[in-house]
Amino acid sequence: MSERVTVAKTYKLYIGGAFPRSESGRVYPVQDNKGKFVANAAHASRKDVRDAVSAARKAFPGWSGATAYNRGQVLYRVAEMLEGRRDQFVAEVTAAEGGRRGASIVDAAIDRWVWYAGWTDKIASVLGAANPVAGPYFSFTVPEPTGVVGVLAPQQSSLLGLVSVLAPVLATGCTAVVVSSEERPLPAITLSEVLATSDLPAGVANILTGRAAELGPWLASHGDVNALDPIGAEDRGALAREAAGTVKRVLAVPAEEPDWTARPDISRLRRYLEAKTVWHPMGD
């Protein structure tokens, strides 16, 4: 009896809660760490970037306006779905990155997601303040999400790195347009399938596969993107110069990818939050 022929998957983009192909019709071959063909990934274009930014902007009022408790529950739901697909992620991460640490990497990624999910309804009390001003006013400061964040995801760490840069964006209430690792995009696409089935509103996270070098400049110069994480890009100086045209917040990132297994801190949350100070007089 012949071996069963498996059903191969067509990998697509994740924009506005849907899974379209690239409008350009382009694809590129993805290989595993041994050089064997695995799949064709959609090769996103400038137009796809614009569609994704527009979806992220549309989703921003709803996501940033949701209660922090609700955002926490949705993000925790993502972790539940990640756990359910654990084996699939281990296989994909191992195929992409090689080695034997696939299982521990996936576990760390799930735990990382849970860690950030728990921050949604705490970060404001850690970073906010009642300001003791010298006058008859009540003045308080609250952190609010910056807006739409462009993320050029790490090129090496296809899942743990991706989760480490995406989860803080979503936890703050920002919405995201992510360009995945170019050569290791499949865990990102699987993550988008998890996001699509986790009550995350459409457009809150958008994931594109393609080349950071090609798509990065469009994200950096886009007038409706408020912040940029260039960690997966090579020419970060050029991106930062583009970003200056709209006074984007550009994350300072290390030259090399950090050790993603290291315990995170709240610095990535801080980067995507704006402080808003409100004043009101006090009196009879």
Place this chain on the structure above:
Amino acid sequence: MAVFDYAPAPESRDLANLKPSYRPFINGEFVDGSGEPLKTINPATEEVLAEVGTASLSDVDTAVKAARRAYEKVWGPMPGAERAKYLFRIARLIQERSRELAVLESLDNGKPIKESRDSDLPIAAAHFFYHAGWADKLDYAGFGPDPKPLGVAGQIIPWNFPLLMLAWKIAPALATGNTVVLKPAETTPLTALVFAEICQQAGLPPGVVNILPGAGDVGQLLVRHLDIDKIAFTGSTEVGKLIQREVAGTSKRLTLELGGKAANIVFDDAPLDQAVEGVVNGIFFNQGHVCCAGSRLLVQESIVDEVMDKLRYRVSTMRIGDPLDKNTDIGAINSATQLTKIRELVEAGEAEGAHRWTSSCPVPERGFFFAPTVFSDVHQSMRIAREEIFGPVLSVLTFRTPSEAVTKANNTPYGLSAGIWSEKGSRILSVANKLRAGVVWANTFNRFDPAAPFGGYQESGFGREGGRIGLEGYLSV
């Protein structure tokens, strides 16, 4: 009924101890700058106040070296509790010399003495006092134990609140253990150089604070200098973008406090007399030379006629003239360049079809003055609704519903400040929540305090000044 005329109540200009010339302050000493000297004028009379030495490339190098040395040898290693005492001394010295500084500020800047006296000076002193207390408490600032300073900060400040902006920049930088090279604005260098004297009187170690007068070229030298770790800039969004571009791709840290086009929203349930006072304060404070000025008034349609009547009457009572007169409400525009810019935008407003009303108050013949002006029938597409005028010019638009007010208020690339006038608490909180601005004043406007973080969203810049959060811009965290 008897009418009492105003009698002038001028503050004496002698109090300013004006000197014929001022020099850059480098490594604890006043030195001859090798740049082309500039003449700073009194914008209310156009007379030259003093000649001021400026910095050249070599002066910038010398100052940065002095700041680096002071950072490594003295200020960086100094225990926070000791740094604190220097800052407390500076705060006290500013208070002691506040009358002199207020008069000097009004002479050099053109702002009314009642504002420099009651606002700029007390808040400047308060910033040093507040930050002094942080210097030995940084472990508790929420950035982990023993947060480290960045090193040498290059700071570039504008002409609208010369000494106050200096305080906003220098106080947090020093409290966190950095040393600074600061460039005051080309048209308002004097109080910064008196502040340098205060640093000497406080016994501040040489090199911790360096003040380099000059024009944009000196600022550019600071921005490009390889041995500066952080740039802090307050000024226009246009220049802010150039600076961000220059700093891009380097390891320099950057904070920007840029322009604004704040919406001041008046709902139909607002206490109208109080609201009109706030609107007037919001746009005419400091001649409208305020990045967070409430320059777009959004009035609920049902009350627009009443508000406009009250507003025009109130504005018509404002006195424009000698900045040193304690009766003066609106002083001089800071420079001929700024006056030209204001006139150009006002002409654009008329050309685009907005209805102009200008107070008929007497305006001095000499000096740079612009009578308070209110535009009604303004549409969102007009330049006077989109561009920062930075002068005593208010644009009035209308709205029908709270959500329309929020949409119009947020329809700008800026996001520095906003105002809300309403007696309904739930509405205030809901609108404040939806406004994309770094500071929201409800039933008040233009309140500043060192304990309250200030700074913008979007193209109004990034980073905050004041409060615990303000320390972040000067710490390696």
